[in-house]
Amino acid sequence: MNIELFKHVYFRIPILLRLLITILLVIFLFGTIIHFIEPKNFPTIFDGIWWAIVTGATVGYGDYVPLTAIGRIIGMVLILTGGGLLTFFITQFAATTVQHENDLSQGKVAYKGKEHIILVGWNERTRILMDKILKHNAKAEIVLIDQTVSQMSYQHYPIHFIHGDPTDDYFLQKANITMASKVVISADNRKGEKQADNQSILTTVAVRGNNRDIPIIVEIMTSNQIDNAIRAGANTILRPNDFMSALLYQEVFKSNAKPFETVIHLLKDQQFHHFKITEEYINQPYLEVFITLKKQHYLLLGIIRNDKWIFNPDYNLKLIQDDVLVTSISWDN
Template sequence: MAKTNKTITQWLRWPVHLRITIIVMFIILVSGELISLVEPKEFPTTFDGIWWALVTVSTVGFGDYVPQTYFGRTLAMVMILAGASFVTAYFASISAAAIRKQHRYLEGLVSFSGQNHVVLIGWNEKANEMIESLKCVKPYKQIVLIDESLKESPLIENVHFIRGNPANDHTLQKANISKADAAIITADQHKNEQEADMHSILVLLSLKGMNPQLYCVIELLTEQQANNASRAGADEVIKTYKLASHFIMSSYLAKNGLSHFFSELNPASGNLFQILPVSESIIGKSFRDASHILLDQECILIGIKRGEQTKVNPPLSYKINAEDSLIVFTH
């Protein structure tokens, strides 16, 4: 008795559509075998009987095979009454499963199974702009958006939405964070500046804890958490309060539509910053000579990165070493 209950329990754990499929196939196979035994002249092979059972149960009814005896017709009536109901239930369950899957996807409940993707934390106008830029630069790059405030997916191509707390391990597992290429943490617009930065640090710790090799970019709104972000393993710390203030002040001092220039810094417009290693032809050259060499390659040399120090527009006589990196503006 206990073994029977265990078997029934295991059977009931199977998906409904799978159970109905097995029942329908059983009815078709058994009915096809029986009709070929009852009326061997009309159904010379078992395959002919199975074909007739399938066509009849599915309500297609080609009419190429028809039972001739009372016993055969009785068998057909039993099969139709039993099989048609299960077939209807089968298609209904398939439709319901598809609708549930779609709703789960819209609600951000479906896990992401891809890899080499970018995980974007937080939905706001900055995130939307980044998605549009990435679509232009790398149109086939998959993006996983994690946000707790969104009720439904924004339905953007190549963007898989997951609703949940990005500091929660379960949420990050659904984003397949161990196979991700990079993560970008934007500041939570629903919190004040200090709370948003502390939450971003917590998310960064969760990301690095699950994937220490993950390249992480974090946005900070205050200076207080800058050191903590570096200690937590941030590969790049973006201080938006400084960037915004510098752009605003530059626009004020220029007083000649400098904001239009800033809009062209968007990678989606074809212009982007890059950090390149120093080639052998540039080692030992001055900043002036290196600028001329790179200009022939359609790259504008902006600065030099030497270790932790970055020099933007250094003196023209500044010598470039082999361990330096070149900051260029290119397209």
């Protein structure tokens, strides 16, 4: 029973650790035996272990040498067993390292970190997003879940890749969804807009089912699926079609301006910040609040009142309770 228990535990240990334990046991055994056989040449067990390591590794410093016939026989057995074990351990270690790197690039390795950002779907948008995140914070941890890419080298893209279906709990758990800080779900541009939205909503449901509190940002292509995405658990809905249509409208009717470049550079250098009006700003004119916030490095762009967005209002407009201030601030602040 004890032997069966030993086999049950021993053979479940990873092979590298199992080899290392075996080598240590062999070295300790031979070092102890040689100490008792030739106590004059090997005064302590530690001296015997040192000799066993040097002999098993075929280094042969010669500072400790067995002189008796039995001692030399033990030395020969050690060379044949210990040397083989060490060589096999080094070979296995190298093979395991290469295999682990291959598994990483093929998206087979589970992620063990926390406070990471999960990107769902690999396309040009997520690639640019990845670059911007790492430029803003070089230490940011990013995990990508995608089933269209079969391999992704860490040397080219410094992110942890999980190859699989993001609607499957198994792959979400491999990405350590419960410890992530945020999820960004990008629409699959290989599919039609309706199919892409259905996939994004299904992914949102799966993510929310595994983590009730994580912020989920979802890209939705068609306006009639926005409510479904919110019901599924999305916190933020991105509508690229509406955004691009507004830019195209600006480009068609622009007057000595570059709307697209203006928005891109604004988003590059500034981050938007919304917050409800505080007591000190209630009944204050818009201009006074603008100046006060500017001293705090916030640029007041407008307000949201009764779900209506008002940009660049009259400077005498009095702010009221429940107004939401729309501001921008530098990424450096």
